[in-house]
Amino acid sequence: xxxxxxxxxxxxxxxxxxxxxxxxxxxxxxxxxxxxxxxxxxxxxxxxxxxxxxxxxxxxxxxxxxxxxxxxxxxxxxxxxxxxxxxxxxxxxxxxxxxxxxxxxxxxxxxxxxxxxxxxxxxxxxxxxxxxxxxxxxxxxxxxxxxxxxxxxxxxxxxxxxxxxxxxxxxxxxxxxxxxxxxxxxxxxxxxxxxxxxxxxxxxxxxxxxxxxxxxxxxxxxxxxxxxxxxxxxxxxxxxxxxxxxxxx
Numbered sequence: 001x002x003x004x005x006x007x008x009x010x011x012x013x014x015x016x017x018x019x020x021x022x023x024x025x026x027x028x029x030x031x032x033x034x035x036x037x038x039x040x041x042x043x044x045x046x047x048x049x050x051x052x053x054x055x056x057x058x059x060x061x062x063x064x065x066x067x068x069x070x071x072x073x074x075x076x077x078x079x080x081x082x083x084x085x086x087x088x089x090x091x092x093x094x095x096x097x098x099x100x101x102x103x104x105x106x107x108x109x110x111x112x113x114x115x116x117x118x119x120x121x122x123x124x125x126x127x128x129x130x131x132x133x134x135x136x137x138x139x140x141x142x143x144x145x146x147x148x149x150x151x152x153x154x155x156x157x158x159x160x161x162x163x164x165x166x167x168x169x170x171x172x173x174x175x176x177x178x179x180x181x182x183x184x185x186x187x188x189x190x191x192x193x194x195x196x197x198x199x200x201x202x203x204x205x206x207x208x209x210x211x212x213x214x215x216x217x218x219x220x221x222x223x224x225x226x227x228x229x230x231x232x233x234x235x236x237x238x239x240x241x242x243x244x245x246x247x248x249x
Contacts, residue, residue, distance in 0.1 A: 006049045010042035012181035013146035015174065017154065022162035022247060029248040032137050035154060037146035037182060038063075040074045040189075047076040050140065058136040060127060062086050062143040062150060066093035084127060086120035086149045107203040108148055110213030116152050117218065121232040127153055128160075128229055132238035134245050145182050147175035147206050155211060156218075159225035160239060161246055165215045172211035179204050 008014045017033035034054060042050075050056045059081045061068075068074070068083075087096050096119075104112040117124070130136050143149040151172045158168045179201055186193060193200050222228035226239055 008042060008046040010046050011039055012037040012185050013175050013178035020163045020167045023164060024162045026247045026249045028161055029246050032246055034138060034140040035146055035150050036140060036142045037185060038144050039142060041185065042075055051077055054138055056080060056138050056140050058082060058130065058139045060084050060130065060139060060141045064093045065089055067144060084123050086116055086123045088119055108210060110210055110217050113152050113214040114217045117228060124153060125232050125234050128234045128242060129238055131157065132241040151211060155215065156225040160242060165212060168215060169208035169212040173206050173208035175206040
Protein backbone atom coordinates (compact mmCIF):
# COMPACT_ATOMS: atom_id res chain seq x y z
CA UNK A 1 0.00 0.00 0.00
CA UNK A 2 1.47 3.36 -0.97
CA UNK A 3 1.84 6.18 1.56
CA UNK A 4 -0.54 9.12 1.22
CA UNK A 5 0.91 12.10 -0.60
CA UNK A 6 2.22 14.97 1.44
CA UNK A 7 1.73 18.57 0.33
CA UNK A 8 5.37 19.56 -0.01
CA UNK A 9 5.93 23.02 1.41
CA UNK A 10 8.77 24.08 -0.86
CA UNK A 11 7.97 22.15 -4.06
CA UNK A 12 5.28 23.33 -6.47
CA UNK A 13 3.21 21.08 -8.71
CA UNK A 14 4.08 17.88 -6.85
CA UNK A 15 2.00 14.74 -7.26
CA UNK A 16 2.17 11.04 -7.99
CA UNK A 17 1.11 9.56 -11.32
CA UNK A 18 -2.23 8.04 -10.36
CA UNK A 19 -3.56 4.55 -11.06
CA UNK A 20 -5.19 5.47 -14.35
CA UNK A 21 -6.98 2.54 -16.08
CA UNK A 22 -5.35 1.20 -19.22
CA UNK A 23 -6.92 0.21 -22.52
CA UNK A 24 -5.24 -3.21 -22.47
CA UNK A 25 -6.41 -3.93 -18.93
CA UNK A 26 -5.06 -3.12 -15.50
CA UNK A 27 -3.93 0.28 -14.34
CA UNK A 28 -0.77 2.30 -13.79
CA UNK A 29 1.04 1.04 -10.71
CA UNK A 30 0.81 3.80 -8.07
CA UNK A 31 3.72 5.11 -6.02
CA UNK A 32 6.25 4.54 -8.80
CA UNK A 33 6.30 7.80 -10.79
CA UNK A 34 6.20 11.20 -9.10
CA UNK A 35 6.33 14.59 -10.82
CA UNK A 36 6.99 18.16 -9.74
CA UNK A 37 8.48 21.53 -10.49
CA UNK A 38 11.96 22.60 -9.41
CA UNK A 39 13.26 21.31 -6.08
CA UNK A 40 15.69 24.00 -4.90
CA UNK A 41 13.29 25.52 -2.37
CA UNK A 42 12.19 22.29 -0.69
CA UNK A 43 12.42 22.15 3.07
CA UNK A 44 14.23 19.55 5.20
CA UNK A 45 10.84 17.97 5.90
CA UNK A 46 10.14 17.81 2.16
CA UNK A 47 13.49 16.09 1.59
CA UNK A 48 12.83 13.63 4.40
CA UNK A 49 9.40 12.72 3.05
CA UNK A 50 10.66 12.23 -0.50
CA UNK A 51 13.69 10.23 0.54
CA UNK A 52 12.27 8.17 3.40
CA UNK A 53 8.50 7.89 2.94
CA UNK A 54 8.16 8.03 -0.85
CA UNK A 55 11.50 6.23 -1.15
CA UNK A 56 12.64 8.16 -4.23
CA UNK A 57 15.69 6.51 -5.78
CA UNK A 58 16.07 8.56 -8.97
CA UNK A 59 15.36 12.19 -9.85
CA UNK A 60 15.20 13.03 -13.55
CA UNK A 61 15.91 16.75 -13.95
CA UNK A 62 14.77 17.70 -17.46
CA UNK A 63 16.07 21.27 -17.33
CA UNK A 64 18.68 22.80 -19.62
CA UNK A 65 22.13 23.40 -18.05
CA UNK A 66 21.53 27.16 -18.28
CA UNK A 67 18.61 26.77 -15.86
CA UNK A 68 20.70 25.11 -13.17
CA UNK A 69 21.65 28.41 -11.55
CA UNK A 70 22.07 26.86 -8.12
CA UNK A 71 24.62 24.35 -9.39
CA UNK A 72 25.70 21.03 -7.97
CA UNK A 73 24.42 20.26 -4.49
CA UNK A 74 21.44 22.60 -4.88
CA UNK A 75 19.34 20.45 -2.52
CA UNK A 76 19.73 17.57 -0.10
CA UNK A 77 18.68 14.89 -2.62
CA UNK A 78 21.20 15.98 -5.23
CA UNK A 79 23.00 12.64 -5.16
CA UNK A 80 19.84 11.10 -6.70
CA UNK A 81 19.70 13.56 -9.61
CA UNK A 82 20.30 12.52 -13.21
CA UNK A 83 20.49 15.60 -15.50
CA UNK A 84 18.46 14.87 -18.63
CA UNK A 85 17.93 18.03 -20.65
CA UNK A 86 15.13 17.73 -23.20
CA UNK A 87 16.32 20.91 -24.92
CA UNK A 88 19.63 20.74 -26.85
CA UNK A 89 22.36 21.28 -24.26
CA UNK A 90 24.87 22.39 -26.91
CA UNK A 91 22.80 25.54 -27.55
CA UNK A 92 22.06 28.29 -25.07
CA UNK A 93 18.63 28.24 -23.51
CA UNK A 94 17.98 31.80 -24.72
CA UNK A 95 18.84 30.87 -28.32
CA UNK A 96 16.62 27.79 -28.29
CA UNK A 97 13.64 29.54 -26.67
CA UNK A 98 14.01 32.33 -29.22
CA UNK A 99 13.76 29.74 -31.98
CA UNK A 100 10.68 28.15 -30.38
CA UNK A 101 9.01 31.54 -30.04
CA UNK A 102 9.77 32.36 -33.65
CA UNK A 103 8.29 29.09 -34.86
CA UNK A 104 5.33 28.71 -32.52
CA UNK A 105 4.72 32.03 -30.79
CA UNK A 106 4.93 32.83 -27.10
CA UNK A 107 3.77 30.19 -24.65
CA UNK A 108 3.03 26.48 -24.95
CA UNK A 109 1.01 25.09 -27.85
CA UNK A 110 0.45 21.56 -29.18
CA UNK A 111 2.84 22.31 -32.08
CA UNK A 112 5.48 23.56 -29.65
CA UNK A 113 5.24 20.31 -27.70
CA UNK A 114 5.56 18.31 -30.92
CA UNK A 115 8.76 20.27 -31.59
CA UNK A 116 10.10 18.87 -28.30
CA UNK A 117 9.93 15.41 -29.89
CA UNK A 118 11.89 16.59 -32.91
CA UNK A 119 14.74 18.17 -30.93
CA UNK A 120 14.66 16.18 -27.69
CA UNK A 121 14.86 12.64 -29.00
CA UNK A 122 18.08 11.66 -27.23
CA UNK A 123 16.82 12.90 -23.85
CA UNK A 124 13.45 11.22 -24.26
CA UNK A 125 15.14 7.96 -25.29
CA UNK A 126 17.40 8.13 -22.23
CA UNK A 127 14.35 8.75 -20.08
CA UNK A 128 12.70 5.56 -21.32
CA UNK A 129 15.89 3.59 -20.80
CA UNK A 130 15.80 4.72 -17.18
CA UNK A 131 12.09 3.89 -16.90
CA UNK A 132 12.95 0.37 -18.10
CA UNK A 133 15.25 -0.34 -15.11
CA UNK A 134 13.33 -1.43 -12.02
CA UNK A 135 16.25 -0.48 -9.78
CA UNK A 136 15.59 3.21 -10.49
CA UNK A 137 12.15 3.27 -8.89
CA UNK A 138 10.43 5.18 -7.42
CA UNK A 139 11.32 7.97 -9.87
CA UNK A 140 10.64 11.70 -9.56
CA UNK A 141 10.52 13.59 -12.88
CA UNK A 142 10.72 17.37 -12.88
CA UNK A 143 11.61 20.48 -14.85
CA UNK A 144 11.13 24.12 -13.83
CA UNK A 145 7.33 24.21 -13.80
CA UNK A 146 6.69 20.47 -13.93
CA UNK A 147 4.13 20.85 -16.71
CA UNK A 148 5.67 21.25 -20.19
CA UNK A 149 8.76 19.05 -20.57
CA UNK A 150 7.60 16.86 -17.70
CA UNK A 151 4.12 16.76 -19.22
CA UNK A 152 5.40 15.67 -22.63
CA UNK A 153 7.66 12.92 -21.25
CA UNK A 154 4.95 11.54 -18.97
CA UNK A 155 2.37 11.91 -21.75
CA UNK A 156 4.53 9.63 -23.89
CA UNK A 157 4.92 7.23 -20.97
CA UNK A 158 1.16 7.07 -20.34
CA UNK A 159 0.52 6.49 -24.05
CA UNK A 160 3.03 3.61 -24.10
CA UNK A 161 1.29 2.09 -21.08
CA UNK A 162 -2.09 2.31 -22.79
CA UNK A 163 -3.77 5.21 -20.99
CA UNK A 164 -6.71 6.85 -22.71
CA UNK A 165 -5.82 10.20 -24.28
CA UNK A 166 -8.54 11.86 -22.21
CA UNK A 167 -6.77 10.68 -19.03
CA UNK A 168 -3.40 11.89 -20.31
CA UNK A 169 -4.95 15.30 -20.99
CA UNK A 170 -6.58 15.28 -17.55
CA UNK A 171 -3.27 14.48 -15.87
CA UNK A 172 -1.65 17.40 -17.67
CA UNK A 173 -4.48 19.71 -16.65
CA UNK A 174 -3.92 19.01 -12.94
CA UNK A 175 -0.88 21.28 -13.07
CA UNK A 176 -3.16 24.30 -13.40
CA UNK A 177 -3.91 24.24 -9.66
CA UNK A 178 -0.23 24.95 -8.95
CA UNK A 179 0.16 28.06 -11.14
CA UNK A 180 0.12 30.53 -8.20
CA UNK A 181 2.91 28.57 -6.50
CA UNK A 182 4.83 28.39 -9.79
CA UNK A 183 4.61 32.17 -10.16
CA UNK A 184 5.84 32.59 -6.58
CA UNK A 185 8.77 30.25 -7.30
CA UNK A 186 9.72 32.11 -10.48
CA UNK A 187 9.67 35.45 -8.68
CA UNK A 188 11.68 34.04 -5.76
CA UNK A 189 14.23 32.77 -8.29
CA UNK A 190 14.68 36.25 -9.73
CA UNK A 191 12.71 35.70 -12.95
CA UNK A 192 11.12 38.73 -14.60
CA UNK A 193 7.60 37.85 -15.75
CA UNK A 194 6.34 39.98 -18.61
CA UNK A 195 2.71 41.00 -19.05
CA UNK A 196 -0.30 41.47 -16.81
CA UNK A 197 -1.28 38.93 -14.15
CA UNK A 198 -3.94 37.59 -16.49
CA UNK A 199 -1.46 37.25 -19.37
CA UNK A 200 1.10 35.53 -17.14
CA UNK A 201 -1.48 33.07 -15.81
CA UNK A 202 -2.77 32.25 -19.30
CA UNK A 203 0.78 31.68 -20.55
CA UNK A 204 1.52 29.29 -17.68
CA UNK A 205 -1.85 27.52 -17.61
CA UNK A 206 -2.37 23.88 -18.56
CA UNK A 207 -5.74 23.45 -20.32
CA UNK A 208 -6.28 19.73 -21.03
CA UNK A 209 -7.10 20.42 -24.66
CA UNK A 210 -3.50 21.56 -25.22
CA UNK A 211 -2.18 18.11 -24.30
CA UNK A 212 -5.00 16.51 -26.30
CA UNK A 213 -3.91 18.57 -29.30
CA UNK A 214 -0.30 17.47 -28.86
CA UNK A 215 -1.37 13.82 -28.71
CA UNK A 216 -3.34 14.26 -31.94
CA UNK A 217 -0.31 15.76 -33.68
CA UNK A 218 1.99 13.06 -32.30
CA UNK A 219 -0.39 10.32 -33.43
CA UNK A 220 -0.76 11.83 -36.90
CA UNK A 221 3.00 12.09 -37.39
CA UNK A 222 4.33 8.99 -35.62
CA UNK A 223 1.37 6.64 -35.10
CA UNK A 224 1.78 6.49 -31.33
CA UNK A 225 4.40 7.05 -28.64
CA UNK A 226 5.79 3.53 -28.98
CA UNK A 227 6.43 4.00 -32.70
CA UNK A 228 8.11 7.35 -32.06
CA UNK A 229 10.38 5.90 -29.38
CA UNK A 230 11.28 2.80 -31.39
CA UNK A 231 12.17 5.07 -34.30
CA UNK A 232 14.48 7.06 -32.03
CA UNK A 233 16.31 3.98 -30.79
CA UNK A 234 14.44 2.69 -27.75
CA UNK A 235 14.54 -1.10 -27.86
CA UNK A 236 11.41 -3.29 -27.86
CA UNK A 237 12.83 -4.92 -24.72
CA UNK A 238 12.91 -1.57 -22.94
CA UNK A 239 9.29 -0.87 -23.90
CA UNK A 240 8.31 -4.32 -22.60
CA UNK A 241 10.16 -3.71 -19.34
CA UNK A 242 8.47 -0.36 -18.81
CA UNK A 243 5.09 -2.04 -19.19
CA UNK A 244 6.06 -4.91 -16.91
CA UNK A 245 7.19 -2.50 -14.18
CA UNK A 246 4.39 0.06 -14.38
CA UNK A 247 1.26 -1.93 -15.31
CA UNK A 248 -0.59 -3.50 -12.42
CA UNK A 249 -3.44 -5.94 -12.96
